[in-house]
Amino acid sequence: MTTSVVSIVYVNDAPAAARFYGDLLGMSPSFETPGYITFDLGPGADLALWSGQFEDLSPDVPRTSEVCLAIDGGPDEVNVIFKQWQSKGVTILREPHDAGFGLTFLAADPDGNRMRVAPQD
Structure with a gap:
């Protein structure tokens, strides 16, 4: 299958x-x-x-899941992507920080859905 x-x-x-x-x-x-x-x-x-599927999704509604972009390249690449997204005006919910599995940051799309960038396992 x-x-x-x-x-x-x-x-x-x-x-x-x-x-x-x-x-x-x-x-x-x-x-x-x-x-x-x-x-x-x-x-x-x-x-x-x-x-x-839902009427008028609001960015104010709490989200309990996220899309994670797992990248190669380590902390330097996470910082590069963070700066690129920041320069594009993407809403940043949490700036780069160590979360135990490596450097990561959290952003939101225009509908309030969470997007995480983190190192690939």
Whole structure:
């Protein structure tokens, strides 16, 4: 059996969210419909942006999950990405800090969904 993991992020506007994530990830969507857009993150992993599932998602609603971008390159690369995202005006929820597994930071997309950048295990 072949399996794939699709992480679904609920958003208000899938095309707008796809532009935001595409800019941060430096990639184009692999599949697009008006309300459901995916990014191929590599073998067996996709990020999906899905709108129309909830009315008026608010950034003020507490989030209990996050999308984690696990990167190679160690602390220097985490700091480079942090500075890039900061210069793009991405909302930073927590600046780079050591979380026991390495240097990490936490950001939010325009809908308030959490995005973490951390070192790859």
